[in-house]
Amino acid sequence: MTAKRQARARLLALCLASPVILLDIPESFAADASEPIAYIGHGAFFDNSGNQIKLTQEFIEKAQAYYRQRLLSSMPADKATAFSDAEKGVSQPSTSSRQNNLVLQNRSLRSLTRHSTDPDAGRIASILNALDYALKSQIPERADTGVPTRKFIPEPQVREFLEKQTFQLQQALPLANTTKGGQQYIDECRSNGVPIPPPVGKLDPAGTAGWRSLGFIPKEAQFIVGSPAEVRVFTSATPAGMCIALPRYADDSKQSVALDGVICLGQLTSKVCFWDNQMPASDGQGGTQGVTFEFATGEQIPIGVPDLKIDPKGRFQGGGFDLNNGQGGVCTNCHAGENPYIIHPKVDLGGGLLMGKLNKPPLNLPTFSTDRYDPFVPPSWPQNATSEAAAKVPSACGVCHEKDGPGGRFPQLSTALQGYCGTILRQAIEKTMPPGNPGSLQNDPEVKNFLALCLASPDVSMADSTP
Secondary structure, three states, X not given: OOHHHHHHHHHHHHOOOOOOOOOOOOOXXXXXXXXXXXXXXXXXXXXXXXXXXXXXXXXXXXXXXXXXXXXXXXXXXXXXXXXXXXXXXXXXXXXXXXXXXXXXXXXXXXXXXXXXXXXXXXXHHHHHHHHHHHOOOXXXXXXXXXXXXXXXXXXXXXXXXXXXXXXXXXXXXXXXXXXXXXXXXXHHHHHOOOOOOOOEOOEOOOOOOOEEEEEEEOHHHOOOOOOOEEEEEEEEXXXXXXXXXXXXXXXXXXXXXXXXXXXXXXXXXXXXXXXXXXXXXXXXXXXXXXXXXXXXOXXXXXXXXXXXXXXXXXXXXXXXXXXXXXXXXXXXXXXXXXXXXXOOOOOEOOOOOEHHHOOOXXXXXXXXOOOOXXXXXXOOOOOOOOXXXXXXXXXXXXOOOOOOOXXXXXXXXXXXXXXXHHHHHHHHHHHHOOOOOOOOOOOOHHHHHHXXXXXXXXXXXXXXXXX
16 A cells, blocks of 8 residues: 555545535625625625624624725715715605614615625625525514514515615616526536536435435534525436535424525536526616525425426526525635535434435435536636645645545635635534544644635635646
8 A cells, every 4th residue: 555545544534524505695705804794605694703693683783884884985976975865765764663774774785886896896785685685584683682583574664665766876887797697597507518407396216307305414513503404416317417405494394495505516527507596686776686585395496497387486596697696695605626515524414324425325426526616607706716735735634635535625715715714614624624533623733824824815826726
């Protein structure tokens, strides 16, 4: 046995891998240190340290005040004045609650992102859209006053105002280049060897004519905690590849699905496409944004385009550019590296089925392609163009996280991947890796230096850009 193989055998358990978090978000991802929300995903909000934020009305009020000031500060004085004049209309409806006011403020701020020249306006738009979705639940006043309840209905005068009022400024600035959505996105994915998944909710025990349920990720193993998360898979022979969906149920009753991201990988082409339970809707300013919807357990939701025979309500899972500036966040901010799926090898989905064994007999799922995966996503999202240079990967991790290794290569770490660095890598180091002794490497100098790369700007010249 060669020295390298001996090292692999001894250190195989030390690879840094992470739990599946299907996203589940822009031109720059280097959030300011004072920014209240660094990134979002799967309906959750995170700070600059990667900690999940417990939303309160008090927090949302401060966050929206921050984004208002930031967006306005990048605008010419005449446009800032024009916005302030338009914003005065928000105070017209008389409201009796703080949350009604937050809903109105959010509406005006979302319009502001289309006119601000802040280089992070696209990312901020996603955060504000996600806050808008969060405000559809009753948010507690403070952390000590309760937890969000199922639904918040604005007062009639607020609803009427929102239906009629638009915030318009002259010469709006586009935030991103156009790309494909709807049927064009489906065609683009199919022509590049990516399987097109069946409707969400269509089940098949074999996982070839519909989705196969593999079980649930235990709550204590989730890095984004709060709701039952089921792992479903679909495999395709032509084109060769697979899809994973992660229905996140609204609560323990599992009567409705709140979030359901879908990621599909072409086994031979390494191309990847993303869908989510968001539908493109007008933002009132001549553009669109992805708007999340819930659906009942057992309902089938078409992929990419409406099909009234499948869902008479006309709902569908948006994909590609239909997710731009959406409420679900930027998928590739967390899903980065050799493969698009984030796998926690020791998580038991039920009955002894470990996530790390999905690509082993008897399932033999094609979780990896021939090269580092190449995503079809909005141009402002991270493009997964580079892997971390092998020389920078800790020796305890490199035996797994290398080309053709069981964990695959890491993405290049930098401030451009806050989701991956904060939610995935950091928590894996602290909580789950290495599998035989979780957390034992977090004080290792090599590992600490590796994680410190997340604080630096991207330097492509120092990364592995080969396929």
